[in-house]
Amino acid sequence: SAVISQxxxxxxxxxxxxxxxxxxxxxxxxxxFWYRQQPGQSLTLIATANQGSEATYESGFVIDKFPISRxxxxxxxxxxxxxxxxxxxxxxxxxxxxxxxxxxxxxEGSRLTVL
Amino acid sequence: KQEVTQIxxxxxxxxxxxxxxxxxxxxxxxxxxxxFRQDPxxxxxxxxxxxxxxxxxxxxxxxxxxxxxxxxxxxxxAASQPGDSATYxxxxxxxxxxxxxxxxFGKGTKLSVxx
Numbered sequence: 001s002a003v004i005s006q007x008x009x010x011x012x013x014x015x016x017x018x019x020x021x022x023x024x025x026x027x028x029x030x031x032x033f034w035y036r037q038q039p040g041q042s043l044t045l046i047a048t049a050n051q052g053s054e055a056t057y058e059s060g061f062v063i064d065k066f067p068i069s070r071x072x073x074x075x076x077x078x079x080x081x082x083x084x085x086x087x088x089x090x091x092x093x094x095x096x097x098x099x100x101x102x103x104x105x106x107x108e109g110s111r112l113t114v115l
Numbered sequence: 116k117q118e119v120t121q122i123x124x125x126x127x128x129x130x131x132x133x134x135x136x137x138x139x140x141x142x143x144x145x146x147x148x149x150x151f152r153q154d155p156x157x158x159x160x161x162x163x164x165x166x167x168x169x170x171x172x173x174x175x176x177x178x179x180x181x182x183x184x185x186x187x188x189x190x191x192x193a194a195s196q197p198g199d200s201a202t203y204x205x206x207x208x209x210x211x212x213x214x215x216x217x218x219x220f221g222k223g224t225k226l227s228v229x230x
Binding site for chain 2: 001004006031033041042043044045048050056090092094096101102103104105106107108109111
């Protein structure tokens with residue numbers, strides 16, 4: 001497995017502002033993913049952020065709203081831009097450690113509340 | 116499009132009871148199936164991963180089975196304890212055309228084990 005650290009763990013934000021979430025992994029990983037969990041809902045994949053390539057966004061998510069950086073094999077950031085109350089969610093970073101099994105591991109999540 | 120359903124949505128059992136959580140998926144062309152545990156306000160902890168060629172996996176008091184042909188997986192918890200109280204998520208994984216992985220999550224079963 002891997003130790004996956006996310007910052008901030010939680011934050012309260014004002015409408016119209018932007019917030020950047022950091023994800024740090026204790027080992028080098030190729031595959032990294034960002035998920036969103038809205039209140040009372042399950043997880044939805046936002047984008048895949050593999051190092052060395054542009055992030056790939058899922059349907060319903062766009063780069064202008066959720067820009068992602070992946071500068072190296074242990075770090076990634078997700079920015080939630082121009083936030084509205086509908087963006088209040090837990091945002092989770094996930095990594096794949098074993099390309100054979102595809103097993104994924106998750107960080108503790110970043111809980112954002114937008115007022 | 117893959118859809119994952121978990122039944123029941125919530126379950127309350129007395130301590131010591133054995134229990135089964137159910138997961139069904141609509142597309143049997145999965146790469147693997149993963150069970151997670153999520154404590155309130157926390158990230159996901161990987162419990163068990165069953166690869167598509169496997170029928171079951173065991174870890175301690177947990178046993179997960181997979182029947183791809185019927186699109187079902189079960190998570191069996193033996194001798195339940197109050198510490199098992201959490202939301203249990205099932206996720207079906209597929210390989211994408213880009214050689215990456217995509218997890219589709221169910222909404223989870225919220226388990227409460229009563230002392």
